Amino acid sequence: MNLAVSLPRGLKLKNPIIAASGTFGFGPEYASLVDMSVLGGISVKGLSPDPWPGNPPPRVWETPMGLLNSIGLQNHGVEVFCQQDLPFLRNADTRIIANIIGHTVDEYRRVAARLSRESGIDALEVNISCPNIKEGGMSFGQDPDQAAQVMSAVRAETDLPVMVKISPNTTYPAMIAKAVEDAGADMISAINTVVGMAIDVRHRRPALGGITGGLSGPAIKPIALRIVYEVAQAVEIPVVGMGGISSTMDVVEFLMAGAAAVMVGTITFQYPRRMQEIVAELPEVISELGFDGLSDVVGSALPGRSHAAPVMVEDYE
Amino acid sequence: MNLAVSLPRGLKLKNPIIAASGTFGFGPEYASLVDMSVLGGISVKGLSPDPWPGNPPPRVWETPMGLLNSIGLQNHGVEVFCQQDLPFLRNADTRIIANIIGHTVDEYRRVAARLSRESGIDALEVNISCPNIKEGGMSFGQDPDQAAQVMSAVRAETDLPVMVKISPNTTYPAMIAKAVEDAGADMISAINTVVGMAIDVRHRRPALGGITGGLSGPAIKPIALRIVYEVAQAVEIPVVGMGGISSTMDVVEFLMAGAAAVMVGTITFQYPRRMQEIVAELPEVISELGFDGLSDVVGSALPGRSHAAPVMVEDYE
Amino acid sequence: MPAPDHVELWVHSPPLAKATPGQFAHVATQGMLRRPISFSRLDVDTGHAAILFQVVGVGTRWLASQQEGAVLDILGPLGRGFPAPDDRRPWCLVGGGVGIPPLLAAASQWTPAAQTTPATILGARTASLLLLEENFRQLGHEVWVTTDDGSRGEKGTVIGPLARWLAKNPLGQVYACGPTAMLSAVAATSGQRGDVWLALEQRMGCGVGACLACVVLGNGANGPSYRRVCADGPVFSREELIFP
Amino acid sequence: MPAPDHVELWVHSPPLAKATPGQFAHVATQGMLRRPISFSRLDVDTGHAAILFQVVGVGTRWLASQQEGAVLDILGPLGRGFPAPDDRRPWCLVGGGVGIPPLLAAASQWTPAAQTTPATILGARTASLLLLEENFRQLGHEVWVTTDDGSRGEKGTVIGPLARWLAKNPLGQVYACGPTAMLSAVAATSGQRGDVWLALEQRMGCGVGACLACVVLGNGANGPSYRRVCADGPVFSREELIFP
Ligand SMILES: Cc1cc2nc3c(=O)[nH]c(=O)nc-3n(C[C@H](O)[C@H](O)[C@H](O)COP(=O)(O)OP(=O)(O)OC[C@H]3O[C@@H](n4cnc5c(N)ncnc54)[C@H](O)[C@@H]3O)c2cc1C
Numbered sequence A, B: 001m002n003l004a005v006s007l008p009r010g011l012k013l014k015n016p017i018i019a020a021s022g023t024f025g026f027g028p029e030y031a032s033l034v035d036m037s038v039l040g041g042i043s044v045k046g047l048s049p050d051p052w053p054g055n056p057p058p059r060v061w062e063t064p065m066g067l068l069n070s071i072g073l074q075n076h077g078v079e080v081f082c083q084q085d086l087p088f089l090r091n092a093d094t095r096i097i098a099n100i101i102g103h104t105v106d107e108y109r110r111v112a113a114r115l116s117r118e119s120g121i122d123a124l125e126v127n128i129s130c131p132n133i134k135e136g137g138m139s140f141g142q143d144p145d146q147a148a149q150v151m152s153a154v155r156a157e158t159d160l161p162v163m164v165k166i167s168p169n170t171t172y173p174a175m176i177a178k179a180v181e182d183a184g185a186d187m188i189s190a191i192n193t194v195v196g197m198a199i200d201v202r203h204r205r206p207a208l209g210g211i212t213g214g215l216s217g218p219a220i221k222p223i224a225l226r227i228v229y230e231v232a233q234a235v236e237i238p239v240v241g242m243g244g245i246s247s248t249m250d251v252v253e254f255l256m257a258g259a260a261a262v263m264v265g266t267i268t269f270q271y272p273r274r275m276q277e278i279v280a281e282l283p284e285v286i287s288e289l290g291f292d293g294l295s296d297v298v299g300s301a302l303p304g305r306s307h308a309a310p311v312m313v314e315d316y317e
Numbered sequence C, D: 001m002p003a004p005d006h007v008e009l010w011v012h013s014p015p016l017a018k019a020t021p022g023q024f025a026h027v028a029t030q031g032m033l034r035r036p037i038s039f040s041r042l043d044v045d046t047g048h049a050a051i052l053f054q055v056v057g058v059g060t061r062w063l064a065s066q067q068e069g070a071v072l073d074i075l076g077p078l079g080r081g082f083p084a085p086d087d088r089r090p091w092c093l094v095g096g097g098v099g100i101p102p103l104l105a106a107a108s109q110w111t112p113a114a115q116t117t118p119a120t121i122l123g124a125r126t127a128s129l130l131l132l133e134e135n136f137r138q139l140g141h142e143v144w145v146t147t148d149d150g151s152r153g154e155k156g157t158v159i160g161p162l163a164r165w166l167a168k169n170p171l172g173q174v175y176a177c178g179p180t181a182m183l184s185a186v187a188a189t190s191g192q193r194g195d196v197w198l199a200l201e202q203r204m205g206c207g208v209g210a211c212l213a214c215v216v217l218g219n220g221a222n223g224p225s226y227r228r229v230c231a232d233g234p235v236f237s238r239e240e241l242i243f244p
C-alpha cells in the first residue's frame, strides 16, 4: 500500500509518520537506533534566533500515562543549527521540518528568514506556544491576532511550506487555527503540550525546575483528538495531528479525526523504534479496517462521512 | 490526628475527602458499599430547574489512565431531588453539597432559590461548565463576566456557603476564579473535566454519543494540580481541589498545591471504597511526611513556603 | 474453552452464587472501569458462580490470564435479573453470541411448564462461536441453532425459529439476550404480546446506578426517558424499551 | 541482596558487557520513561553485565520482580564513562550509596599505579545500606568506610577520609559517584587539582542526548551552560561543572 502523503507547496512525505519536535533532537542523537529514512519526516527541536538556555532542572517528571517537561525550549540558536546540524540533516533521506520559536514577532521572522536561505529544509513548523515578552507573557498561541501576526511575518520571509503548531491551552484552539490559515499558513499541526504540574511530595515543592511544565504522552490523547477533530472542520488546510500517539491504532484514530499526517513524540523516549514499527504495521491495519488506502482513512470519522457504517457487520459479538 | 476542615460560613467537614459531583449519584446508590458517614462530604449530581435528558449513549469510554464521559448532565430536576432524594440525604451523617447547573443565569438562580428553602443542604457548588444557551453556547465558565453574573445571581438567593466549580477549558482559569470571588463566592472547586474525545475505530465514528466528552481520572491530575496551584495564589478564599485523585499521596499533592479539601471522582467507579481508605491512611501519611497536622500541609508547596526544606535529609539515597 | 477466545471462569463467593440469572458481576481488571459480565452458572450449594466471556480487549484478556487461585475484585451481584417464568405457560430462551451464557444460568434454575419442553434458540456468526449448545440439550431443552453463514444449524438469525415458536405458542414467554440488533428484532417479532424479557448491554461506569452512563432509551412516566442498564436492567420487559 | 532493598541483576548481552565503567543502561520498565542505571560489573569474556540498584519506586520495584530468564529491553551502553586513570599516579574511588556500584566496575578493570594501593572510600547513611565493601577489599583496595550515624566505620561523610588521602597524595586522581551534595563536597575538597572525575545523576527523558531533559549546570565555551548528563556525562571532570 502506498503510504505517501502530499501536502501543500509540494511537500511530499513517504508516509504520514513524523518525529515530533523536541523529542528527536536534531537527528544524529537517535541515528544509531532509528533508521531515519523509514520516517515520513522529522521536526527538529525548536530554534530561536539566539541561543535559549532553558529552565533549571529537574526538567521531566512522570505522571499517570503522561510526561511533564519543562525543558523551556533550550536550543543553541538558528545560526549554530545551520552550521552544525544542517549538514547531517541534508544527508538524511527524510523530510526535514524546522520548528521555530521566538519571544517577539520579529524573532520568529528572523529565524524564518535565516532558514529560508538554506537548502535542506523542507518545511517550517511555527511553534506559537512561546510567551510574547512584549505583550506581557501571554503566549502567541492563546490569541488569534497575535498568532496571525506571527504567521504573516513568517509568510513574508519564506516560500517554504509552513505549518503552525497550535496550543491546547486556550479556550478555542480552532479559532487560532482559522486565524493562522487566513494569515497564510499551509498546514496546522496540533497539539503542543498541555500546561500541567506535579508536586514533589517529599521535598514539598513543585517537581519541575520550571514549576509548571508541558504534559505529553497517552494521557493527553483524548484532548489532542478533540482539537484535531475540531480544527479539521474549521480549516481547509491539512492538519498534522499529535499528542499521545503510542500505537498504530492511535495513528488511525488521528487520521479518522481528520489528520493528514501525524507526529510521534514522547513514546520515542521509551521505545525509539516505535515509529518504525508503526510505519511497518500501518498498511495491514488500514486494510484490515476495510480501507483501500491511506487517504480513505483521513477524516472518515468526521461528521457527514461514513459514520453509521461499521467496518464489519457483526450480528453477534 | 484531627482531620477536620473549617470552611467559610461555618461549613465544617470531618475530613477533607468529598465525593465528587456526578460520580456518587445522590448517595443511596453506593450506600451498600461505602460508609458515607466516614466521608467529609458528598457533592450530588448536578441539578437543573427542570429535568435534563442528557446525551445519547454510549456515554463513557476509557482512555489511557482516563475516562471520557458525555452524560450531558442528565438529572431529574431540583424539584424531584427535593422530594425524592433529600429525605435520604438528611439522614446521612456527612455534609451535603448540592451541585447546581443551568442554561441561563436565571436557571442557576432558580435552583439556588429552591434549594435554599430546604433543610439538609450544607453548601452549594455552582457548576459553570454548562453552555450558556442565551449567549450562543459558550460555557459560563469560559468568561469571567458570565461566571460572575451566575455567582451574583446565586448569592442573591442564598446564605449557604457557595463554591464555584471552575473549568479547565479556558485560557486563564485563575481569572475566572478571581471574578467569582469578587462576585461573592466563598470557595472555589477545581477542576471540572477537560474536553476530549475518542474515535471508535471499528465503527469509524466518535466513540461517545455526545461526540466530545469530559476527560477525568489520573490522566488529568497534572492539569488539575497546575490550576489549583495557580488559583490558590490568585484568590483569598479556600480551594477544593480535584482531578485524577486515586491515592492518599495524590491527596497530599493537592493539599500541598493549596487545596483546603479535595473531591474524589472517577476512581470510585473502580474502587468504591478508595475514599474510605484514603480517610484512614491520611493521618499516618501526613505524620510520616513530617507534618504536625492537616493545616500545615495545605499550601506547603506554594511559593514562599518551606520549599527548600526536604522532608528527610538523605545524604545518600 | 467453550469456543475459541472464550473463557469460563469460576469464582468461589457465596454472595455471588446467590445471584438471579441475568444479574451481572462488575469485575475490576486494569484500566479505569470495571467490566460487566453476566453469570453463566450459579451453584448456591457450593457457593460458586461462573462467568463466561469472550476475550475482546484489554480487560477480558487480563481476566483470561488469571491463574487458578487468583483473588478477583468483583462487585455484585448487580442489576435486575430475569423474572422467573410463569410455570403454567411455555417459555423460550433466545441467545446470540455472548448473550447465551446468562440464559444457561436461567435454564438451570427454571422448571419447564407442565407438558412442555423448554425451547432454546441459539445464534452465532459461525459454528465455532456457538456457545453452550450441549448444555441446553443436557437440560432437556429443545434447541434450535442458527448461524449467519450456515456453518451450523439453520442459515440466518434466531428470528426464524423464534417466529415459528411464537406462532405455535401464543401464550409463550420469551427471554432474550444478545446484541442490540438481535434484541430489537426479537422485540419486533414478538409483536404486542407480554412477557418478553430482554437483557441489554451498555458501556458502564459505576455499575450501581450512580453515574448515569449506561442508559438506553425507554418509556418513562412522561414519555421517552433514559433507563440505566446497570440498575433498572440489564433485564427489561419489552414494553419498557424503545428501539430505534 | 547486597543490602536491604537493593538488587543486583545480571543480563547476558555482549554489547552491554563492553561498556566503559560509568556508562549506564537505560532500562524500559513501565510508565513513560526508561530508568538509567550504571553498570556494577562487566564481564566481557562471558558477555554479561550487571546493574545494582535500590528499590525506590515503581520502576525499580518492577525490575526487582523480574524472574531469571526474563527478557529486558535495555538501551546502552549510554553516556561517557570514566576515563581510565593515568597508571603512573595513585587513584582513589569515592562512592556514596547507590553511587558505589559503578566504581566497582571501574575498580575491577583498572590497574593500580606501581607501588601504590588503590584507595576506596565508601559512605552510606547507615551500616545496612553500605554496598560492596567486601568486593573492593577483595580487589586489594584499601577501604575506608563512613556512615552518617557511625554504625559502621568512621562517623561522618566520605569527605573526612578523602581530605586525608588528598593531603597524602597531591598528584592523586579522584573518581567519585554519589548524591549531588556529596559530589559538590568532593569538588570543593579537591580544590584546584585536575583529574577529579564526578559521575552525576539527573532525571532523564531520552537518555541519548535528544531531549535536553537531563541537564546540569556546567562551564560552556561562553560562560555557564547546561550540559546533558546522558550524553555529555554522566562522568564529568570537575572543571566542566558548576556546583551551586
Ligand atoms: C450487563 C452486561 C453483561 C455482559 N455479559 C457478558 C457476558 O456474559 N459475556 C461476555 O463475553 N461479555 C459480556 N458483556 C460484555 C463485556 O462487558 C465486554 O465484552 C467487556 O467489558 C469488554 O472488556 P475489554 O476490556 O475486554 O474490552 P475493551 O473494548 O478494551 O473495553 C473497553 C471498555 O468498553 C467496555 N465495553 C466493551 N465492550 C462492551 C460491551 N459489549 N458492553 C458493555 N461494555 C463494553 C468495557 O467494559 C470497557 O469499559 C456484558 C456486558 C454487559 C453490559
Ligand SMILES: Cc1cc2nc3c(=O)[nH]c(=O)nc-3n(C[C@H](O)[C@H](O)[C@H](O)COP(=O)(O)OP(=O)(O)OC[C@H]3O[C@@H](n4cnc5c(N)ncnc54)[C@H](O)[C@@H]3O)c2cc1C
Pocket (backbone or CB within 6 Å): A062, B317, D024, D033, D034, D035, D036, D037, D038, D039, D052, D053, D054, D055, D056, D057, D058, D059, D060, D061, D098, D099, D101, D102, D200, D201, D202, D203, D204, D229, D234
Ligand atoms: C546516570 C545514572 C546512573 C544511575 N545509576 C544507578 C545505580 O547504579 N543504582 C541505583 O540504584 N540507582 C541509579 N540511578 C538512579 C536510578 O535511575 C533511580 O533510582 C531510578 O530511576 C528510580 O526509578 P523508580 O521508578 O524506582 O523510582 P520513581 O521515583 O518512581 O521514578 C520516577 C521517575 O524519576 C526518575 N528518577 C527517580 N530517582 C532518580 C534519580 N536518583 N536519578 C535520576 N532519575 C531518577 C525515574 O527514572 C523515573 O523517571 C542512576 C541514575 C542516573 C541518572
Ligand SMILES: Cc1cc2nc3c(=O)[nH]c(=O)nc-3n(C[C@H](O)[C@H](O)[C@H](O)COP(=O)(O)O)c2cc1C
Pocket (backbone or CB within 6 Å): A020, A021, A022, A023, A044, A045, A046, A067, A069, A071, A073, A099, A127, A165, A191, A192, A193, A215, A216, A217, A218, A220, A242, A243, A244, A245, A263, A264, A265, A266, A267, D205, D211, D213
Ligand atoms: C521533552 C519535550 C520537548 C519538546 N520540545 C518541543 C519544541 O521544541 N517545539 C515544539 O513545537 N514542541 C515541543 N514538544 C511538544 C511535542 O512536539 C508534541 O507536540 C507533544 O509532546 C505531544 O506529542 P506526544 O504526546 O506524542 O509527545 C516537546 C515535547 C517534549 C516531551
Ligand SMILES: Cc1cc2nc3c(=O)[nH]c(=O)nc-3n(C[C@H](O)[C@H](O)[C@H](O)COP(=O)(O)O)c2cc1C
Pocket (backbone or CB within 6 Å): B020, B021, B022, B023, B044, B045, B046, B067, B069, B071, B073, B099, B127, B165, B191, B192, B193, B215, B216, B217, B218, B220, B242, B243, B244, B245, B263, B264, B265, B266, B267, C205, C211
Ligand atoms: C461520569 C461523570 C459525571 C460527572 N458529573 C458532574 C456533574 O454533574 N457536575 C459537576 O460539577 N461535575 C461532574 N463531573 C466532574 C467531576 O465531579 C470531577 O470534577 C471530575 O471528574 C474530575 O475528578 P476525577 O478525575 O476525580 O473524576 C462528572 C464526572 C464524571 C466522570
Ligand code: FES
Pocket (backbone or CB within 6 Å): C203, C204, C205, C206, C207, C208, C209, C210, C211, C212, C213, C214, C215, C228, C229, C230, C231
Ligand atoms: S453504570 Fe453508572 S448508572 Fe449504570
Ligand code: FES
Pocket (backbone or CB within 6 Å): D203, D204, D205, D206, D207, D208, D209, D210, D211, D212, D213, D214, D215, D228, D229, D230, D231
Ligand atoms: S535524557 Fe534526553 S538529553 Fe539527556
